[in-house]
Amino acid sequence: MTSSSASGKRQHVVETAYVLFKRAGFHATGIDRIIAEADVAKMTMYRHFPSKDELIVEVLDYRAMRFDRQLARLTQEDVPPEQKIGRIFDWHGRWFRSPDFHGCLFAHALAEFGDPGHPVFKAVVRQKNGLKRRMRSILEDMMPRGRAESVAATLLMLIEGATLLAQMGQADAAIRDARKAAMGIVAASRRPQ
Amino acid sequence: MTSSSASGKRQHVVETAYVLFKRAGFHATGIDRIIAEADVAKMTMYRHFPSKDELIVEVLDYRAMRFDRQLARLTQEDVPPEQKIGRIFDWHGRWFRSPDFHGCLFAHALAEFGDPGHPVFKAVVRQKNGLKRRMRSILEDMMPRGRAESVAATLLMLIEGATLLAQMGQADAAIRDARKAAMGIVAASRRPQ
DNA sequence: TAGGTATGAGACAGACCTGTCTCACTACTA
DNA sequence: TAGTAGTGAGACAGGTCTGTCTCATACCTA
The missing domain is CATH 1.10.357.10 (Tetracycline Repressor, domain 2)
Structure with missing residues (x-):
């Protein structure tokens, strides 16, 4: 995952979150877990998704x-x-x-x-x-x-x-x-x- | 609800929790909310249910x-x-x-x-x-x-x-x-x- | 080289979470 | 009267939650 791809990070967060939500549910999956698994900074996520x-x-x-x-x-x-x-x-x-x-x-x-x-x-x-x-x-x-x-x-x-x-x-x-x-x-x- | 009934509190907690779980889900419903709605002390709940x-x-x-x-x-x-x-x-x-x-x-x-x-x-x-x-x-x-x-x-x-x-x-x-x-x-x- | 954009790293706030603990009180029973 | 079981009230610990903020860094483009 090169950082040059226009919205590579964004899509990567979506796909990582999908896997975690699927396995553990929505409330039980925290933001911290998602960004850790996606290997992305918290602000990167919050810049793409307001909540x-x-x-x-x-x-x-x-x-x-x-x-x-x-x-x-x-x-x-x-x-x-x-x-x-x-x-x-x-x-x-x-x-x-x-x-x-x-x-x-x-x-x-x-x-x-x-x-x-x-x-x-x-x-x-x-x-x-x-x-x-x-x-x-x-x-x-x-x-x-x-x-x-x-x-x-x-x-x-x-x-x-x-x-x-x-x-x-x-x-x-x-x-x-x-x-x-x-x-x-x-x-x-x-x-x- | 008199406090004399043998396990009145216990059943009351179960029924209150049922209504809250039904409306908001399980993870989204906290213990504090349940005991507040059931009007019982936290320890009363934890004496009846270990978790x-x-x-x-x-x-x-x-x-x-x-x-x-x-x-x-x-x-x-x-x-x-x-x-x-x-x-x-x-x-x-x-x-x-x-x-x-x-x-x-x-x-x-x-x-x-x-x-x-x-x-x-x-x-x-x-x-x-x-x-x-x-x-x-x-x-x-x-x-x-x-x-x-x-x-x-x-x-x-x-x-x-x-x-x-x-x-x-x-x-x-x-x-x-x-x-x-x-x-x-x-x-x-x-x-x- | 200069500037703009996306990102990384992490501290931070404020709230909420589960579960434990202490102490006082009530009511019933022996 | 003395003892016991159930309860109330709330502090407390330790953790996690969402969301914000700052500052530094990398990268691309003009």
């Missing part, structure tokens, strides 16, 4: 962007909608089995910042709605708009629930059951009524 | 017990299994609409205590497995044991996902879609294959 809360929002937005990009790449290919949905669930299954899986950072953020007016809360809502919107647009190719919204919400619930069960050590069964239920719901909703 | 972590476990176990009791009462009547499952979802719907709903305290605890070896983590797993077990035993009256386990896990995921969406302000749509999906899955699994 810890804004750093948290930045971390969440950054991860949401990366997640959305992966999702887009995963579903851009010209395959049937069912298969696209299947790929989303498969992707989650691989995520659950990844070595540093600690549950959903956004769900955790919602747990620690439950005030709907808080910027962190809003960042979480943005991400979850983004995922739902993406699934809905896939489903709209095979069912009416209103039905697609309902089915997308249901799939989102299955994904969120599976993520929670995966964090409790039931990753394999969770993704299997969730995927099966999802495919069943999608198949049952095929065609305009 | 904050053990108080948290006590709060979770207490809430898990109350929840399980309500669930038992809700499903003891002699009605078809489908109807029992429907009642569980309806109960969650009412919970989502209750004035002081802040999401699932156990899911929040999992977010803040992600270490599988931590007593709080274990308390969460106990509660979630308890809910799953109860649904499984209902389902076993209408489908094979292995199928009941899978369906119960799926219903649990729907409930957890619906709770998260409800916290994000989509309570009505969430419980409607989750209930509908659940009833569909249960109906599709009826009879021993």
